[in-house]
Amino acid sequence: MSLLIVGTVAFDKIETPFGKTEKILGGAGTYIGIASSYFADKMNVISVIGEDFPEKYRTILKDHKMNLDGVQEVIGGKTFFWEGKYHKDMNSRDTLTTELNVLADFHPVVPESYQDCEFLMLGNLDPRVQSKVLSQLNTRPKLVVMDTMDFWMDIAWDALMDTIRKVDVLTINDEEARQMSGEYSLVKAARKILTFGPKYLIIKKGEHGALLFDKQSHCYFAPAMPLEAVFDPTGAGDTFAGGFVGYLAKTKDLSFDNMKRAIIYGSALASLTVEKFGTDQIAYLSQDTLNQRVESFRDLVEVDFQLLD
Amino acid sequence: MSLLIVGTVAFDKIETPFGKTEKILGGAGTYIGIASSYFADKMNVISVIGEDFPEKYRTILKDHKMNLDGVQEVIGGKTFFWEGKYHKDMNSRDTLTTELNVLADFHPVVPESYQDCEFLMLGNLDPRVQSKVLSQLNTRPKLVVMDTMDFWMDIAWDALMDTIRKVDVLTINDEEARQMSGEYSLVKAARKILTFGPKYLIIKKGEHGALLFDKQSHCYFAPAMPLEAVFDPTGAGDTFAGGFVGYLAKTKDLSFDNMKRAIIYGSALASLTVEKFGTDQIAYLSQDTLNQRVESFRDLVEVDFQLLD
Numbered sequence: 155m156s157l158l159i160v161g162t163v164a165f166d167k168i169e170t171p172f173g174k175t176e177k178i179l180g181g182a183g184t185y186i187g188i189a190s191s192y193f194a195d196k197m198n199v200i201s202v203i204g205e206d207f208p209e210k211y212r213t214i215l216k217d218h219k220m221n222l223d224g225v226q227e228v229i230g231g232k233t234f235f236w237e238g239k240y241h242k243d244m245n246s247r248d249t250l251t252t253e254l255n256v257l258a259d260f261h262p263v264v265p266e267s268y269q270d271c272e273f274l275m276l277g278n279l280d281p282r283v284q285s286k287v288l289s290q291l292n293t294r295p296k297l298v299v300m301d302t303m304d305f306w307m308d309i310a311w312d313a314l315m316d317t318i319r320k321v322d323v324l325t326i327n328d329e330e331a332r333q334m335s336g337e338y339s340l341v342k343a344a345r346k347i348l349t350f351g352p353k354y355l356i357i358k359k360g361e362h363g364a365l366l367f368d369k370q371s372h373c374y375f376a377p378a379m380p381l382e383a384v385f386d387p388t389g390a391g392d393t394f395a396g397g398f399v400g401y402l403a404k405t406k407d408l409s410f411d412n413m414k415r416a417i418i419y420g421s422a423l424a425s426l427t428v429e430k431f432g433t434d435q436i437a438y439l440s441q442d443t444l445n446q447r448v449e450s451f452r453d454l455v456e457v458d459f460q461l462l463d
Numbered sequence: 464m465s466l467l468i469v470g471t472v473a474f475d476k477i478e479t480p481f482g483k484t485e486k487i488l489g490g491a492g493t494y495i496g497i498a499s500s501y502f503a504d505k506m507n508v509i510s511v512i513g514e515d516f517p518e519k520y521r522t523i524l525k526d527h528k529m530n531l532d533g534v535q536e537v538i539g540g541k542t543f544f545w546e547g548k549y550h551k552d553m554n555s556r557d558t559l560t561t562e563l564n565v566l567a568d569f570h571p572v573v574p575e576s577y578q579d580c581e582f583l584m585l586g587n588l589d590p591r592v593q594s595k596v597l598s599q600l601n602t603r604p605k606l607v608v609m610d611t612m613d614f615w616m617d618i619a620w621d622a623l624m625d626t627i628r629k630v631d632v633l634t635i636n637d638e639e640a641r642q643m644s645g646e647y648s649l650v651k652a653a654r655k656i657l658t659f660g661p662k663y664l665i666i667k668k669g670e671h672g673a674l675l676f677d678k679q680s681h682c683y684f685a686p687a688m689p690l691e692a693v694f695d696p697t698g699a700g701d702t703f704a705g706g707f708v709g710y711l712a713k714t715k716d717l718s719f720d721n722m723k724r725a726i727i728y729g730s731a732l733a734s735l736t737v738e739k740f741g742t743d744q745i746a747y748l749s750q751d752t753l754n755q756r757v758e759s760f761r762d763l764v765e766v767d768f769q770l771l772d
Contacts, residue, residue: 193771242647243647338551338552339689339690339691339692339693340689341689341690341691342691342692359671362668362671362672363671363672363684363686365689372762373689373762373763374762374763374764374766375672375686375689375763375764376766377672377684377686380648380649380650380674380682380684381648381650382648382650382651383648383651384648401771404771411766411767414766414767415766415767415768415769418766418768419771445770445771448770449770452768453681453682453683454682454683454684455683455684455764455766456768457683457685457720457723457724457727457764458720458723458724459724459727459761459765460724461754461757461758462502462710462713462728462754
C-alpha cells in the first residue's frame with residue numbers, strides 16, 4: 155500500500171492582520187503530505203524544487219514520513235514562490251508575487267518504487283501535469299482524489315475536463331463549483347459536475363464547512379470549526395485534502411459513510427493549520443491535540459435525532 | 464401550557480429573480496406562528512393590524528391554531544407594509560418601502576387569558592415593545608426567546624440591552640453578532656454577547672446554517688439544507704425561530720441536547736419556507752413533507768463517529 159501525493163513544494167511569504175513571515179515552507183504537496191502523515195504510514199511525493207530549497211525544510215518533509223525520491227531538484231533553479239496578503243476578514247487575499255520558477259517546466263516522472271500506489275492525491279497543479287502522473291501508473295489506484303482551482307478553468311479548460319474525467323473525488327471551493335457548472339445552487343452545481351466524471355465531489359466553503367456529494371444525490375455537510383481566531387488561512391484547503399485522503403488510506407474503506415469521517419478528520423486538521431503561520435501548528439502536532447480537536451468536532455455536530463410522531 | 468408569540472402581522476410585497484408578488488401575508492409573527500403550529504397545540508399572539516387586514520389572512524392564522532385575542536385592530540389604520548427586492552444571489556436585498564402604519568404607535572396589551580404563558584417568543588420588534596410584553600406577565604415564562612436585528616442596535620441600543628438582559632435565548636445573524644460584540648470571530652462574539660444576559664445564543668448564518676452557544680462554551684452547528692433553488696428567502700429566520708420555540712414548547716425539554724433538535728426542526732421548516740413565495744409552502748404543509756425534510760437533515764448531518772487510536 156502507498157499513498158502518492160503530487161503537489162507543489164514551495165516558498166510562501168505571508169502577511170495577515172496579525173503579522174508577516176519571511177519566506178517559509180509552503181506548497182500544496184507540503185500541506186497535503188504533513189496532514190496525511192497523521193494517518194498514512196508512508197507517502198511518496200512527486201514535486202519539483204530548486205537548488206535554493208534548504209536542508210531544514212527537507213528534514214521537515216522527511217520527518218513526516220515523506221519519501222522524496224520523486225521530488226526533482228533542478229540544479230541552478232529556484233523553488234516556486236508565492237507571496238500574498240490577507241484582508242482583514244481573512245476570507246480574501248491579494249497575491250503579491252507568483253514566481254513559477256522550476257514549476258514552469260515541470261515534467262513529473264513517477265519512480266518505479268512508486269508503482270505500488272493505491273491512493274493518489276493530485277494536489278492543485280496544471281491539469282496536464284496531474285494527468286501525466288496518472289498515465290504513468292501501471293495500475294490504476296483504488297482512489298484518485300484531485301484538487302484544482304479557478305485559474306485552470308480560465309486557461310486550460312479542455313485539459314482540466316480531460317483530467318477530471320479520470321478521477322474519483324474532485325475537491326473545489328463553492329465559487330469554483332459555480333464557475334465550473336454555470337449553476338448558482340450548489341446542489342445543481344454538484345449534480346452537473348458529477349456528470350463530468352468524478353464519483354464524488356467535495357465543495358469546500360472555507361469557514362462555512364464542506365459538502366460531500368455522490369452521484370446518487372447523497373449529500374453530507376461538515377462544518378468548519380468555529381475558532382477564536384484565524385491566524386493564517388494558507389494551506390487550509392490542502393491540509394483538508396491531506397487529512398481526507400490520509401484517513402481513507404489508513405482505513406481503506408471507500409464507502410460514503412467513511413468519507414464523512416475522512417472529511418471530519420480533514421476539517422479538524424485544517425482548523426489546526428489556520429491557528430498559526432504556515433505549517434507551524436500542523437507540522438508538530440501530538441496525537442492528543444488532534445484527537446481533542448476531533449472530539450470538539452464531534453461535540454459540534456453530534457445530535458441525538460428523534461422524529462416526532 | 465401556552466406559547467405566546469409577539470411579532471408583526473404584515474403585508475409584504477416581494478420581488479426575486481424568479482418573479483414578484485402583490486401585497487401578500489407576511490410579518491415575523493405570522494411566520495413564527497405558522498411554523499410553531501406544527502408543534503404547539505395553541506399559540507396566543509400579540510400584534511397589531513389595520514382595518515385593511517383581510518378576513519382571508521385572519522383565516523390562515525386561525526387555521527394554524529393562532530389565538531388572535533391579543534391582536535389589536537386599529538380602526539381606520541393601515542397594516543404594516545414592507546416591500547423588498549432580492550438580488551440575484553438571494554443573499555442580499557434592497558428594502559423599497561417600509562410603511563410602519565399601525566406599528567408606529569403600538570402599545571402591546573397582554574390579555575388576561577394569555578397569563579398561562581410558559582414559552583414566550585419575542586419576534587423582531589422595537590425592544591421597548593418586547594419588554595412591555597414581558598413586564599405584563601405575572602409569572603415569568605419558563606423560556607423567553609428573543610429575535611432582533613441591527614436596526615435596533617443603531618437606534619435603540621440601551622433599550623435593546625435592557626431587553627436582552629431579561630431573555631433566555633437570543634437569535635441574531637452573524638453580521639449582527641459581530642456588530643453587537645465588536646468581535647469578528649463568532650466564538651468571541653458569542654462569549655461576549657452571553658455576558659449581556661441570555662443563557663443561549665443562536666447565530667443565524669442564512670444559507671450557511673446556524674450556531675448554538677451556551678455560557679459553558681458548548682457549541683453546536685446545524686447546516687442549512689442545500690437546496691435546488693431558493694425561491695424567496697423572506698421569513699426564513701422567523702420560520703426558524705418559530706420551529707425552534709414550537710419544538711421546545713411541545714417537548715418541554717430545555718436541555719442543550721434538545722435545543723439541538725429544536726434547531727434542526729427550525730432549519731427544516733425554514734428550508735421549506737424559502738422554496739415558495741411568502742407563506743405559500745409553509746402554511747399548508749403535511750406532516751409527511753415536514754418529516755421527510757427532517758429526515759433529509761438527518762442524512763445531511765449524521766455521521767457514525769470513530770476516534771482513531
